[in-house]
Amino acid sequence: MDDDRPDVLLTGLLFYDLVLTGLGKPPTPGEEIWTAGMGCGPGGIANLAVAASRFGLRTSLATVFGDDFYGEYCRDVLRDQEDIDLSLSRTAEGRPTAVTVALAHGTDRALVTHGQEPPYSQDALMGDPPEARTALVHLEAEPRAWLAKAAANGTRVYADVGWDPTQQWSTDLLDQLSLCHAFLPNETEAMAYTRTDSARAALGALSELVPVAVVTRGGDGATAVDQTTGEYAEVPALDVDVLDATGAGDVFGASFVAASLGGWPLHERLRFAVLAAGLSVQRHGGALAAPGWYGVDRWWRSLADPELRKAYGFLADRLPADVGPPVRHAPVTPPARHH
Ligand SMILES: Nc1ncnc2c1ncn2[C@@H]1O[C@H](COP(=O)(O)OP(=O)(O)OP(=O)(O)O)[C@@H](O)[C@H]1O
Numbered sequence: 001m002d003d004d005r006p007d008v009l010l011t012g013l014l015f016y017d018l019v020l021t022g023l024g025k026p027p028t029p030g031e032e033i034w035t036a037g038m039g040c041g042p043g044g045i046a047n048l049a050v051a052a053s054r055f056g057l058r059t060s061l062a063t064v065f066g067d068d069f070y071g072e073y074c075r076d077v078l079r080d081q082e083d084i085d086l087s088l089s090r091t092a093e094g095r096p097t098a099v100t101v102a103l104a105h106g107t108d109r110a111l112v113t114h115g116q117e118p119p120y121s122q123d124a125l126m127g128d129p130p131e132a133r134t135a136l137v138h139l140e141a142e143p144r145a146w147l148a149k150a151a152a153n154g155t156r157v158y159a160d161v162g163w164d165p166t167q168q169w170s171t172d173l174l175d176q177l178s179l180c181h182a183f184l185p186n187e188t189e190a191m192a193y194t195r196t197d198s199a200r201a202a203l204g205a206l207s208e209l210v211p212v213a214v215v216t217r218g219g220d221g222a223t224a225v226d227q228t229t230g231e232y233a234e235v236p237a238l239d240v241d242v243l244d245a246t247g248a249g250d251v252f253g254a255s256f257v258a259a260s261l262g263g264w265p266l267h268e269r270l271r272f273a274v275l276a277a278g279l280s281v282q283r284h285g286g287a288l289a290a291p292g293w294y295g296v297d298r299w300w301r302s303l304a305d306p307e308l309r310k311a312y313g314f315l316a317d318r319l320p321a322d323v324g325p326p327v328r329h330a331p332v333t334p335p336a337r338h339h
């Protein structure tokens, strides 16, 4: 096997996210609100790429950068700060980067996005995809040609899926699981695609279709079956105050891949992914909220709860000796003091 293979191959749409918090009240046309907080950084597919790279995975990203300030900024952050291989990525000349402004109010967010369909498709970017140890993909109704090629060249495909805005939840999508090693939907998606009415039943149905089936359950944690080893695992979520749940599913997926590449038992893989995702929801934004080894190590060192110390005891053997420098989180303006 070629040792220079990327650990993770990724492709998808890139966004520049600008998250405004502390609005005080919902925005009204004709009015100006001075917000108390702001976080910004790369989003979309960058969420997976940064989460993976911060666990030391050799991460190769095929995406399209706009030909503007935002594209240049995202490229610099991903390549120089986060050490992500962008050799399969391109810049779309004369085109803007998709920009999303998120207005966070209460527990909800209003999103406004400006962007265009990129001039290069996933298949155009990937061509004959390089052999990688894994690929982490978002399945879509229309299968992408590169996915079958990647599966055929020995790349292990870990697949997630998103909310279906048409609400049809076409079961044809599940045909693509024949190309996949693992599938990690959330419970709403899992139940909708399998036509079942509980996370457990959905997991059972999915485990017939793919070697490793995982169902994530938000604040209720995650559950999984690995048919290759005969393991079943069910773990609770981290008990945290959620600041911004953006990208929790992405951090979960990237962390599950990192732990899987380490060959860990299923309950450790699941615990680890739940931990990393739980740490990320305490930060603003997507990509830059990922904890990496540094964040996991810090959590482990400060952990007092004896039950959690026992449940996560495996980390003592798994954490690398050098967890690297502190990860950079989204530049955030701290909330203003009230006078
Ligand atoms: N409220 C929460 N408290 C603690 N952990 C959470 C919370 N919400 C999500 N997580 C963590 O993130 C993981 C993925 O979340 P969830 O099941 O909501 O996926 P998702 O809906 O695909 O997320 P996304 O909205 O990012 O697509 C959960 O398994 C859990 O570990």
Ligand SMILES: [Mg+2]
Residues within 6 Å of the ligand: 160, 161, 162, 185, 186, 249, 250
């Ligand atoms: Mg999801």
